[in-house]
Amino acid sequence: MIKTILKFIGGFIAGSIAAFILVYAFGYFMESMNISLYNSESEQQRNFNIFIFFTLVLAIMSGYFATKIARRSD
Secondary structure, eight states, rough: OHHHEEEEEEEEHHHHHHHHHHHHHHHHHHHHOOSSOOHHHHHHHHHHHHHHHHHHHHHHHHHHHHHHHHHHHO
C-alpha cells in the first residue's frame, strides 16, 4: 500500500513539473510573439486559475498512470 502511494506521489510530482514546463514554454512563446496574455488583474487571476486547474488535472493523471504502470510491472 505504501509503495502504491509513493508511486502515485512520484507521478504526481512529475506531472506537476511537466505542467509547469509546458505552461512556461507556452508563455515564453507567446511573449516572443508580442502577444499579451493579460491586461488587468482579473485576467491575470483567470490565467492563474487555468494554470492551477491544468496542473492539477495533469498531475492526477500522471500519478494514476504511474501507479497503473507500476502495478503492471509487479
